[in-house]
Each structure stands twice: as structure tokens, then as C-alpha cells.
Amino acid sequence: MPKSKTSKSLPAEKNITETSPAKTKNLKKELLKNFGFKNFKEPQETIISSLLAGTDTFVIMPTGGGKSLCYQLPAIVSDGCAIIVSPLIALMKNQVDLVRSYSSIDNIAHFLNSTLNKGQQKIVKDDLIAGNTKLLYVAPETLTKEENVEFFKDLNISFFAVDEAHCISEWGHDFRPEYRRLREIMDQINEKLPVIALTATATPKVQSDIVKNLGLRNPKIFISSFNRPNLYYEVVPKVKKELAIKSIVKFISHNKGKSGIIYTLNRKTTEELAEMLVANGIKAVAYHAGLDAKLRARRQDQFLGEEIQVIVATIAFGMGIDKPDVRFVIHYNIPKSIENYYQETGRAGRDGLEGKCLLYYSHKDVSKLEHLMRDKSLTEREIGAQLINETVAYSESGVCRRKILLNYFGETNVADNCGGKCDNCKNPKELIDAKSEAIIALKAIKTLEERFPITYMIPVIMGKLNPQIKMYRHEEKDIFGSGKNKDEHFWNSLIRQMILENLLQKDIEDYGVLKITKEGESFLKKPTSFKVALNHIYETDGDEDEEGADVAEGVATDNQLFELLKDLRQAEAKKRNLPPFVIFLENSLIDMATLYPTTLKELEKCQGVSVGKALKFGKPFVTFIEKYVEENNIEKPEEFVMKSVVNKNNNKVFIIQNVDKKMPLETIAKNRTLKLDELLEEMETIVASGTKLNLDYAIEDLVEEDEIDEIMDYFKGCTTSSLEVAKEELSDGNYSMEQLKIVRIKFLCEYGN
Numbered sequence: 088m089p090k091s092k093t094s095k096s097l098p099a100e101k102n103i104t105e106t107s108p109a110k111t112k113n114l115k116k117e118l119l120k121n122f123g124f125k126n127f128k129e130p131q132e133t134i135i136s137s138l139l140a141g142t143d144t145f146v147i148m149p150t151g152g153g154k155s156l157c158y159q160l161p162a163i164v165s166d167g168c169a170i171i172v173s174p175l176i177a178l179m180k181n182q183v184d185l186v187r188s189y190s191s192i193d194n195i196a197h198f199l200n201s202t203l204n205k206g207q208q209k210i211v212k213d214d215l216i217a218g219n220t221k222l223l224y225v226a227p228e229t230l231t232k233e234e235n236v237e238f239f240k241d242l243n244i245s246f247f248a249v250d251e252a253h254c255i256s257e258w259g260h261d262f263r264p265e266y267r268r269l270r271e272i273m274d275q276i277n278e279k280l281p282v283i284a285l286t287a288t289a290t291p292k293v294q295s296d297i298v299k300n301l302g303l304r305n306p307k308i309f310i311s312s313f314n315r316p317n318l319y320y321e322v323v324p325k326v327k328k329e330l331a332i333k334s335i336v337k338f339i340s341h342n343k344g345k346s347g348i349i350y351t352l353n354r355k356t357t358e359e360l361a362e363m364l365v366a367n368g369i370k371a372v373a374y375h376a377g378l379d380a381k382l383r384a385r386r387q388d389q390f391l392g393e394e395i396q397v398i399v400a401t402i403a404f405g406m407g408i409d410k411p412d413v414r415f416v417i418h419y420n421i422p423k424s425i426e427n428y429y430q431e432t433g434r435a436g437r438d439g440l441e442g443k444c445l446l447y448y449s450h451k452d453v454s455k456l457e458h459l460m461r462d463k464s465l466t467e468r469e470i471g472a473q474l475i476n477e478t479v480a481y482s483e484s485g486v487c488r489r490k491i492l493l494n495y496f497g498e499t500n501v502a503d504n505c506g507g508k509c510d511n512c513k514n515p516k517e518l519i520d521a522k523s524e525a526i527i528a529l530k531a532i533k534t535l536e537e538r539f540p541i542t543y544m545i546p547v548i549m550g551k552l553n554p555q556i557k558m559y560r561h562e563e564k565d566i567f568g569s570g571k572n573k574d575e576h577f578w579n580s581l582i583r584q585m586i587l588e589n590l591l592q593k594d595i596e597d598y599g600v601l602k603i604t605k606e607g608e609s610f611l612k613k614p615t616s617f618k619v620a621l622n623h624i625y626e627t628d629g630d631e632d633e634e635g636a637d638v639a640e641g642v643a644t645d646n647q648l649f650e651l652l653k654d655l656r657q658a659e660a661k662k663r664n665l666p667p668f669v670i671f672l673e674n675s676l677i678d679m680a681t682l683y684p685t686t687l688k689e690l691e692k693c694q695g696v697s698v699g700k701a702l703k704f705g706k707p708f709v710t711f712i713e714k715y716v717e718e719n720n721i722e723k724p725e726e727f728v729m730k731s732v733v734n735k736n737n738n739k740v741f742i743i744q745n746v747d748k749k750m751p752l753e754t755i756a757k758n759r760t761l762k763l764d765e766l767l768e769e770m771e772t773i774v775a776s777g778t779k780l781n782l783d784y785a786i787e788d789l790v791e792e793d794e795i796d797e798i799m800d801y802f803k804g805c806t807t808s809s810l811e812v813a814k815e816e817l818s819d820g821n822y823s824m825e826q827l828k829i830v831r832i833k834f835l836c837e838y839g840n
């Protein structure tokens with residue numbers, strides 16, 4: 088594997104050119120005059136002085152720190168107009184409006200981007216030529232346009248500001264190729280002008296990319312700490328979709344009236360989740376790039392205006408959104424990188440008050456994320472895989488979450504325990520001494536000349552031969568298998584913590600190759616104790632199913648109760664001389680055994696239970712459940728999550744409408760991407776809850792008339808709800824399941840309610 092230079096965090100600049108007291112006073116006066124703020128936030132003032140002294144300046148400050156002011160104020164007090172490159176066209180207008188709102192001169196700020204027509208562009212350019220404008224916001228595409236470059240060459244420009252500068256790096260979370268041309272263009276316009284770059288992105292790799300690609304010349308660099316002491320971090324295992332949603336509903340219900348954001352991986356999930364929350368009485372909407380701009384803007388406003396409590400979004404939401412009192416950020420799927428996670432959770436608690444950050448973690452989501460990258464180029468995939476790897480490590484770690492986050496951003500002196508502000512510190516894991524194992528790891532890495540990443544080193548240490556190891560003939564080394572008495576889980580935990588404790592360093596530029604640090608070397612010479620907390624083990628999530636085909640088989644279903652309810656149904660059916668499925672469908676019983684309804688109102692929330700049906704058959708069931716709940720000390724779920732309410736509801740309307748139009752069942756099924764038996768299942772639920780479906784047109788194609796009569800007669804007297812049994816008992820099993828099912832739907836329509 089090739090070696091390349093490691094980039095560690097850049098040194099923060101300490102010797103700032105002293106500004107004279109008079110100038111300082113002036114800046115404060117200007118601050119009050121132009122923005123109405125009495126004081127600067129730390130370290131705005133030194134940053135502004137640096138820029139005004141003509142120095143290239145690099146500002147790394149978390150979201151909400153007050154970066155904009157660092158170029159807005161200098162722009163106002165300088166001669167000429169500042170050019171501010173900003174990636175988000177949607178936010179440019181807001182920024183300009185904000186600056187204008189402070190000023191008495193309207194044309195003090197303008198923006199130039201593709202949303203302006205020729206006439207509007209002319210107005211802006213005239214203002215620029217007249218020298219009225221102090222701040223011009225441009226999209227990178229606009230700046231790089233030939234005609235604009237020519238125009239800017241003749242203009243009196245004070246400096247360049249590059250906001251969201253991380254967009255220049257592939258290692259950042261919003262790579263924008265046009266940012267790569269900025270240096271070249273700035274040189275063409277006027278190479279002497281100072282540049283201020285700003286970002287909330289802190290990884291050392293991204294930082295060095297910015298300095299390099301923007302060609303910053305001896306920049307003064309200001310790095311603020313990224314610790315957000317008011318945020319609480321927790322990782323929740325996501326074993327089942329159902330349970331995850333339930334726990335989210337519960338969490339939100341316990342946070343009544345508090346604003347929150349839920350991030351998901353794709354659009355479909357945002358829609359599903361939002362509807363699920365709405366079904367549970369939570370004001371929520373989806374937000375993603377597939378919605379048109381107007382609707383998105385409206386939803387954003389509704390969220391800001393608190394008409395909506397929760398926004399369920401893909402990552403498209405939130406960049407630049409300034410809602411100070413977001414009280415929770417939930418990740419329903421694993422984020423693409425630690426960087427993304429930090430930025431997204433960073434939207435909680437911007438006012439310095441409470442902010443809870445929950446991450447629902449499952450291995451399946453990791454695979455999904457990897458799958459999403461399959462069409463990307465090899466480099467992108469490699470970068471992506473490494474970034475995902477870090478998030479996995481974060482999620483599984485038993486170490487303080489805050490420590491891992493800050494460490495990722497290059498902060499090394501972080502306390503081991505954040506005082507209960509993360510799940511791992513709140514419920515600390517038992518520590519084990521792993522001094523001898525740490526030595527084994529260091530020796531192994533040394534023997535292989537610090538040329539391999541963690542994924543290669545672990546099998547070597549454990550003595551597990553694979554083709555790659557064979558190729559390098561590392562099984563011949565004496566360190567091969569030197570740690571075979573511990574498992575992979577252990578080694579993973581240990582090596583990750585050795586990185587955190589700075590005994591090892593991972594070269595991200597070089598495939599994550601592990602290097603031994605100075606501290607690591609001295610540990611080897613004079614070993615001290617080394618305590619590790621083992622990673623969490625998350626169960627594999629067998630049938631968590633995003634497609635929702637059989638979500639009804641929830642793990643939360645109380646099987647014992649389900650069996651008892653089946654018996655009860657049997658008894659009730661007998662008493663009334665009705666087939667059991669006419670009383671309640673299997674799906675309804677599953678819901679009962681999951682939700683424990685003890686009133687008829689609650690019973691109605693179960694699939695396939697209409698008001699009429701609840702009234703007619705419900706009483707003995709809720710009475711039974713009530714007794715069961717009491718006897719077994721069961722804590723009833725407070726919220727009634729209607730399973731896959733979204734699909735079902737959407738499907739339901741579609742099915743009813745199209746059966747009315749006599750659309751062939753195959754077509755209906757295809758339209759809703761259902762299999763025929765799934766469609767029939769849905770139809771049965773619809774009919775069971777009291778809606779009539781006239782399926783005669785479809786039955787005729789499937790079953791002969793006399794056969795229909797035979798099956799109908801059978802159902803009248805049958806005592807089973809099992810179609811398999813029915814199949815056997817009827818004409819020696821000659822009917823297909825589809826035939827039986829569709830006739831049973833007809834039967835339910837005619838005799839069911």
C-alpha cells in the first residue's frame with residue numbers, strides 16, 4: 088500500500104496582529120451601529136481584525152457560532168464590495184434580506200445567481216458599478232462564468248469570502264466541484280485580495296484540503312472547540328422497524344410541544360415515518376428533495392413557526408436553518424459520516440439549552456448505505472466506505488460518545504467521561520485491563536511496518552488466514568495469531584480505543600493505515616495499564632423490513648396472548664355459529680396481542696376492526712385482554728402505533744376505487760407493487776372492517792360458478808380460520824389458495840357484518 092504524508096490538525100494561530108485600542112473601539116461601534124449587537128462573540132473580533140489587516144483568514148467554528156458577521160462587518164467598513172461565495176442559492180436571498188434589514192441603504196447587499204433574469208442582473212451590476220453595494224453574494228457557478236469574471240476585474244473589490252468552505256473537499260459532507268475553481272478565478276479577478284474561508288467542518292483532512300485548494304497564503308487559522316456541552320448523545324439499537332417507530336413515538340410524546348428533526352436515509356422513509364407520527368397524533372411532515380420548492384419552503388416555515396412539531400427529513404433539510412430551540416434530533420438511519428452526524432445533531436440546542444440526539448443503529452442500515460454507493464466511482468466508494476466505517480465505530484463503541492466525536496475532529500484533550508451527557512457515560516460499561524493485548528497489537532503493527540489498516544491487522548493478530556494475508560505471507564510472521572485467545576469484537580474495541588487514547592493514529596489519507604504514535608512507542612517501552620470498555624453488541628436484525636411486506640409479524644406481538652385470543656375467537660365463533668374469521672381476522676388478533684386494547688375505542692385501532700365490528704364482537708376480547716394485562720403485570724404501550732398505516736391506507740383507497748372500476752386484480756396488484764396474495768390479504772382486511780367490495784367480476788375469471796357455491800357453503804359451516812385446512816377439507820384440495828381466499832372475501836362481504 089502506498090504511503091503518503093499524514094495531515095494532522097493544523098496549528099491554531101496564536102499571534103494575531105495586535106489591533107490598536109482605537110480600532111477595537113471603532114469595530115464595536117460599527118457592530119452596534121450596523122447589527123445592533125453590543126459585544127462580539129469570541130473570537131469574532133480577532134478574526135475581523137485579521138481580515139482587515141489584509142491577511143488570509145480561515146475560520147473553523149461550529150454552526151451557530153456567528154461566522155457570517157466575520158465577513159459582513161469587514162465588508163461594511165471596507166472600501167469597495169466584498170464577494171461572498173455561498174453554495175446555497177435558496178439561502179442567499181435570506182442572507183441578503185438579513186443584511187438589508189440592519190441597514191438604511193437597500194442596495195448595500197445583493198446576490199447574483201441563476202434565479203435572476205437578465206434585467207434583474209443588470210440592476211445588480213449597475214449598483215455595483217455605482218459603488219453602492221458592500222456585499223455581493225454569488226453562487227460558485229456565477230463567479231466562474233467568463234462574462235462575470237471580466238466584469239469583476241474592473242470592480243473595486245474589498246476581499247473574497249468563501250462560506251461553507253468545506254464544499255471544496257471530497258472528504259466534507261457537501262462536495263461541490265465548482266468550488267475547486269475558486270482559486271483560479273480569484274487570481275484572474277485580483278490575486279492580491281485577501282480571502283476569508285469559513286466552515287463548520289472540522290476534520291483535519293477537510294481543513295487541509297481547504298487551505299490547499301483555496302490556495303490560502305499563510306493564513307491565520309481560528310479553530311473553535313466543537314464541544315456542544317448542552318447536547319446529549321445516545322445510540323439506540325434498531326432491531327425492528329416497528330419497535331423503533333414505537334419508541335420514537337413514545338419519545339416524542341414525552342417531549343410534548345418541543346421541536347425536533349428526524350433524519351432518514353431516503354424519501355420514502357420520510358413520508359412513511361411522517362404519516363406514522365401523524366397517525367399517532369404528532370404534528371409531523373416530511374421534507375425531502377423530491378418535493379417542489381414551494382412546498383418545501385412552506386413546510387420549513389411551518390416548522391419555524393411551530394405549526395409543526397416534527398420534521399422528518401432527508402439530509403436536504405436543515406443546512407443554514409436557524410431555529411434556535413430544536414430540542415431533539417433523531418437519526419432513524421445511520422448517517423453517512425461522523426461529520427454529517429455532527430452537523431445534523433448540531434441543529435439541536437443552538438440556544439445553548441437542552442438538546443437530545445438519538446441515533447437508531449442497525450447493521451442493516453449500514454449495508455443499505457453501502458449499497459447506495461454501488462454506482463459511484465471507485466474513489467468515492469472507498470472514501471464513502473471509510474466514512475461509514477467511522478460511524479459504525481462510533482455507534483458500537485462503549486466509550487464516551489462526546490470523546491469520540493471531538494477526537495474525530497482532531498481534539499485530543501477530551502475527558503474520558505462527559506458527566507452523564509451520553510448513554511455510555513450515563514451507564515458506563517465495565518472496564519477491563521488490556522495491557523498485554525495492547526502490547527500484542529502494537530508489536531503486530533510494528534512488525535508489519537505500520538502499513539496496514541485495522542481490517543487487515545485483526546485477522547493477522549487473530550491468526551485467521553485469508554487470501555490477502557497469504558499474498559503478503561504474513562502467516563509466516565511470529566505475530567500471526569499472537570492474539571488468538573480473544574475474538575474480533577475484542578480486538579476491534581481495543582484498537583479503536585488505542586486510537587482514541589492516541590497510542591495509534593489512523594492515516595485517513597492512506598486507506599486508514601495504522602501508525603504508532605510517540606505515545607504508542609513509549610507505551611511499548613514502558614507499558615502501563617490500559618483499560619478498555621468493550622463495544623456494544625447489537626443483535627443482528629433478521630427481518631427488519633423496510634419494504635413493509637409483512638410488518639404485521641411484529642416482534643412485539645405477545646405470542647401467548649395471540650394463541651389465547653385465537654381460542655377465544657374459536658369459542659365466540661362457535662357460540663354464534665359463525666366461522667371464526669368472520670369474527671376477527673388473524674391480522675386483527677396479532678394487533679390485539681401487540682397493542683393490548685382494553686376498550687372498544689382502542690380495539691378499533693387494530694387492523695380490520697371497524698366501529699361496527701368492535702361493537703358486535705369486541706366486548707369479550709377487550710375484557711379478556713384487560714384481565715390478561717392485569718394478571719401478567721403488562722405495561723401497555725401508551726401509544727397506538729397503527730402498523731404500516733401509510734401503505735395500508737394508501738392502498739386501501741386505491742383498491743376500493745379500482746374495484747369499483749372493475750380493474751383486473753393483476754393490474755391493481757401491479758400498481759401497488761403487491762403480489763396477488765398480498766392484495767387479497769389487504770382486501771380481506773378492508774372487507775373485515777365493514778367496507779363492501781364487489782369482486783364478482785374478478786371471481787368469475789378465477790372460479791367456476793358451481794365451485795363458488797360449493798366454497799360458500801363450506802364457509803357457512805366451517806369452524807376453522809385456516810385456509811390450509813379449508814383447502815384439505817374441500818374437494819380433496821383441488822382449489823388454489825387464491826381461489827379460496829377470494830371467495831372468502833365474497834363470503835365476508837355477504838355474511839360478515
Ligand code: ADP
Nearest residue numbers: 124126127128148149150151152153154155156
Ligand atoms: P454560523 O454561520 O456560524 O452558523 P451565523 O452567522 O448564522 O452562524 O450566526 C448565528 C447567530 O448568532 C445569528 O442569529 C446571529 O445573528 C447571531 N450573532 C452573530 N454574532 C453575534 C454577536 N456578536 N452578538 C449576538 N448575536 C450574534
Ligand code: MG
Nearest residue numbers: 154155250407
Ligand atoms: Mg453560516
Ligand code: ZN
Nearest residue numbers: 487505509512
Ligand atoms: Zn460521555
